[in-house]
Amino acid sequence: MTSPTHRYAKLSIYLHWLMLALFIAVYACIELKGFAPRGSTMRSLLLGLHGVFGLSIFALVWIRLLGRLMYKAPAITPAPPGWQVGLSHLMHASLYVLMIATPILAWLMLASGGKPMPYFEFFMPAPIALDPALAKQIKEWHEWLGSLGYWLIALHAAAGLFHHYYVRDNTLRRMLPR
Numbered sequence: 001m002t003s004p005t006h007r008y009a010k011l012s013i014y015l016h017w018l019m020l021a022l023f024i025a026v027y028a029c030i031e032l033k034g035f036a037p038r039g040s041t042m043r044s045l046l047l048g049l050h051g052v053f054g055l056s057i058f059a060l061v062w063i064r065l066l067g068r069l070m071y072k073a074p075a076i077t078p079a080p081p082g083w084q085v086g087l088s089h090l091m092h093a094s095l096y097v098l099m100i101a102t103p104i105l106a107w108l109m110l111a112s113g114g115k116p117m118p119y120f121e122f123f124m125p126a127p128i129a130l131d132p133a134l135a136k137q138i139k140e141w142h143e144w145l146g147s148l149g150y151w152l153i154a155l156h157a158a159a160g161l162f163h164h165y166y167v168r169d170n171t172l173r174r175m176l177p178r
Helices: 010-033 041-070 082-112 132-167
Strands: 117-119 122-124
Touching: 010 041, 010 132, 041 082, 041 117, 082 117, 082 132
Parallel strands: none
Antiparallel strands: 117 122
């Protein structure tokens, strides 16, 4: 799991791309769900997969945060201006909030709506009491944060491509698997 000084550690690289695939799956399931009739098996399957993929992101984000503590990020060469470094830290913090808060909101939403939170064959215990009005409010927060996720992910990807093709630094190459 070591890394050369010009690239991220293998753990970070693998988790980054795995989590991108999981994000694509999470968003694909929720978008495709809209095409399935209410109460259909397909809609239930898509919602179930949405939850499994979302909870997988939640589980992996903690390993990713541990990796950030264990392995120093490689330097960007040439070094970007301070304002870009600040924006990149804000972006990464926002993405971590997304990966942590969205599944927690889903858990609270389901619990307050009287529904179980399944993860494969396990069921998460309800951390709050049944409250349908609260479930509706939490659902709005969950959906708002999920919608914000589209923008955060798109901006993150655009910044990587901007640095690769316009600035021509090693920002993107540091995270590419090889």
